[in-house]
Amino acid sequence: MAFSQRLAHAAKLVEARVAVALGGDSAPVRLAEAMRHAALGGGKRFRPFLVLECANLFDVPATAAVHTAAALECVHCYSLVHDDLPAMDNDDLRRGRPTVHKAFDEWTAILAGDGLLTLAFEILASPETHADPAVRADLVLAVARAAGVAGMVGGQCLDLEADKLGVPAAPSLAHVERLQAMKTGALIRFACKAGAILGRAAPEQRSALVDFGERLGRAFQMADDLLDAEGDAATLGKAIGKDAGKATLVSILGVVEAKARLAALEAEALAALAPFGPKADVLREATRFVVERRS
Amino acid sequence: MAFSQRLAHAAKLVEARVAVALGGDSAPVRLAEAMRHAALGGGKRFRPFLVLECANLFDVPATAAVHTAAALECVHCYSLVHDDLPAMDNDDLRRGRPTVHKAFDEWTAILAGDGLLTLAFEILASPETHADPAVRADLVLAVARAAGVAGMVGGQCLDLEADKLGVPAAPSLAHVERLQAMKTGALIRFACKAGAILGRAAPEQRSALVDFGERLGRAFQMADDLLDAEGDAATLGKAIGKDAGKATLVSILGVVEAKARLAALEAEALAALAPFGPKADVLREATRFVVERRS
Numbered sequence: 001m002a003f004s005q006r007l008a009h010a011a012k013l014v015e016a017r018v019a020v021a022l023g024g025d026s027a028p029v030r031l032a033e034a035m036r037h038a039a040l041g042g043g044k045r046f047r048p049f050l051v052l053e054c055a056n057l058f059d060v061p062a063t064a065a066v067h068t069a070a071a072l073e074c075v076h077c078y079s080l081v082h083d084d085l086p087a088m089d090n091d092d093l094r095r096g097r098p099t100v101h102k103a104f105d106e107w108t109a110i111l112a113g114d115g116l117l118t119l120a121f122e123i124l125a126s127p128e129t130h131a132d133p134a135v136r137a138d139l140v141l142a143v144a145r146a147a148g149v150a151g152m153v154g155g156q157c158l159d160l161e162a163d164k165l166g167v168p169a170a171p172s173l174a175h176v177e178r179l180q181a182m183k184t185g186a187l188i189r190f191a192c193k194a195g196a197i198l199g200r201a202a203p204e205q206r207s208a209l210v211d212f213g214e215r216l217g218r219a220f221q222m223a224d225d226l227l228d229a230e231g232d233a234a235t236l237g238k239a240i241g242k243d244a245g246k247a248t249l250v251s252i253l254g255v256v257e258a259k260a261r262l263a264a265l266e267a268e269a270l271a272a273l274a275p276f277g278p279k280a281d282v283l284r285e286a287t288r289f290v291v292e293r294r295s
Numbered sequence: 296m297a298f299s300q301r302l303a304h305a306a307k308l309v310e311a312r313v314a315v316a317l318g319g320d321s322a323p324v325r326l327a328e329a330m331r332h333a334a335l336g337g338g339k340r341f342r343p344f345l346v347l348e349c350a351n352l353f354d355v356p357a358t359a360a361v362h363t364a365a366a367l368e369c370v371h372c373y374s375l376v377h378d379d380l381p382a383m384d385n386d387d388l389r390r391g392r393p394t395v396h397k398a399f400d401e402w403t404a405i406l407a408g409d410g411l412l413t414l415a416f417e418i419l420a421s422p423e424t425h426a427d428p429a430v431r432a433d434l435v436l437a438v439a440r441a442a443g444v445a446g447m448v449g450g451q452c453l454d455l456e457a458d459k460l461g462v463p464a465a466p467s468l469a470h471v472e473r474l475q476a477m478k479t480g481a482l483i484r485f486a487c488k489a490g491a492i493l494g495r496a497a498p499e500q501r502s503a504l505v506d507f508g509e510r511l512g513r514a515f516q517m518a519d520d521l522l523d524a525e526g527d528a529a530t531l532g533k534a535i536g537k538d539a540g541k542a543t544l545v546s547i548l549g550v551v552e553a554k555a556r557l558a559a560l561e562a563e564a565l566a567a568l569a570p571f572g573p574k575a576d577v578l579r580e581a582t583r584f585v586v587e588r589r590s
Contacts, residue, residue: 024445026444026445026449027444027445027449027452028444028449028452028453028456030452030456031444031448031449031452032444035444082405082406082409085402085405087400087401087402087405088402088405105382105459106382107380107382107383107455107459108452108455110377110380110382110383110405111377111448111451111452111455113409114377114408114409114412114448115443115444115448115449117409117412117413118412118439118442118443118444118448119439119443119444121416121435121439122436122439122440122443124435125432125433125435125436125439126436133428133429133431133432133433134428136428136432136435137420137428137431137432137435138420138428140416140419140420140431140432140435141417141420141421144413144414144416144417144420145417147413148410148413148414148417149321149322149323149326149327149330149410149413149414150319150321150322153326153406153409153410153413154321154322154323154326154410156406157322157323157325157326157403157406158323160402160403160406161323161325164400164402
């Protein structure tokens with residue numbers, strides 16, 4: 001199967017699982033609709049795809065991987081709903097559709113985000129996800145750390161401190177790297193690590209996947225900043241230069257150095273995959289996809 | 296030890312544990328301060344107290360119970376931070392101090408709530424909390440269900456639908472009971488059930504504690520509505536009749552019937568404790584505390 005088909009197939013599997021999780025009748029109707037608006041509105045589903053492909057390295061049963069991927073997608077979607085709020089990034093559109101607070105209202109959006117985050121943990125802790133409770137507890141711990149104040153939520157705080165308060169006045173490279181490692185890197189690292197947790201992989205395999213995820217996450221962000229600096233509005237489908245004035249890796253390093261670092265990250269990511277042999281070929285394609293993406 | 300001392304002692308233990316959880320240096324300073332403002336600002340800590348006392352029935356080691364109680368308090372405090380937001384209840388004061396969005400700002404309050412909720416799951420899934428991963432996974436699952444869209448978040452949605460949208464136009468008794476069972480009942484039920492999970496109690500003991508928690512939660516809410524209808528502003532320390540115009544159990548049932556039902560709930564709660572003999576005496580006092588409270 002071609003890479004793009006594989007990615008689309010994974011997105012379909014995960015979206016179907018998220019739809020089931022959001023399909024019960026125990027939630028108030030308004031809340032359930034807002035959560036479905038947030039979580040079933042398309043998107044590449046790249047993080048869940050990484051979970052499935054990393055789990056494949058260890059022949060993890062599809063159900064366990066898909067449940068875990070669906071939980072991670074709930075975390076990602078909750079973060080988008082809250083980040084879009086007027087008090088945060090104040091975005092009206094997401095994936096070409098009204099954001100949740102525009103389609104509903106602010107209080108519904110806050111609760112929908114809260115509900116999605118909580119649902120992610122419910123999915124991970126459910127016996128359906130994995131028969132071994134040690135695996136389930138490990139997944140919960142790893143995603144909580146990745147999504148919490150030392151990870152995604154902390155990174156969003158640093159980002160908003162820069163945007164709203166102008167702190168720090170002149171962000172260093174180290175500061176921007178820390179912010180990005182927390183805000184977007186942590187969930188991508190988790191996506192890769194999750195495969196190893198599900199597969200009860202040996203410690204050195206687990207750390208190889210964490211290394212891979214770390215390099216991939218940094219490459220993802222570097223490519224994003226390059227796209228923003230150089231991209232073509234028509235290809236990217238969002239306003240270019242939106243981050244103008246904001247410290248990014250590219251604004252600090254310059255385009256030439258940023259591209260050199262991106263190439264180095266690609267090489268490091270591929271090196272981390274070496275122990276897995278040909279089984280990791282799809283992850284190698286995923287690395288190229290991240291590095292070369294144009295949208 | 297007198298009941299009030301026991302309650303205060305539990306509050307101290309739990310607050311100390313929450314302080315440790317919030318004391319790391321991996322979170323951005325602003326976020327850590329906002330979370331401490333939210334979670335260390337006093338309060339009776341009644342839910343954590345129930346965890347400790349229910350765990351005591353099964354001689355659960357104090358560390359496990361205190362960690363679990365601290366996690367539950369993080370969930371409770373996150374819900375208060377989000378409920379106080381301008382888009383929700385728009386409250387400026389909480390426990391006599393500025394709410395988080397007043398002391399900081401809205402985006403910080405949203406992230407502080409998100410961080411507290413995520414931290415709760417990190418605590419529950421940590422091996423320090425309990426050596427048995429099956430117990431940790433069970434706790435995560437139970438709290439996620441209690442706090443999620445079929446529980447607390449769902450109840451808050453129903454409450455705001457009534458407040459902001461006037462839906463339903465004339466709430467039935469069943470609707471108000473469902474709302475309260477979700478919004479406040481679910482976490483109280485979890486607090487009691489947590490003791491049984493930690494103690495790996497027999498199924499009939501677990502269900503006795505869930506029954507107890509269910510009756511206690513309903514009594515708690517009935518007493519709250521009676522206080523609001525009849526209370527003395529000086530004793531209660533908050534505006535009386537704040538809920539005037541809002542459908543409550545008392546506005547639907549009337550004071551006399553509400554008091555009769557409260558007495559019946561007290562009797563049922565005490566009956567649920569019968570299997571535990573004298574070991575449950577503190578929980579019996581807790582029941583009277585809930586029924587007779589004047590603040």
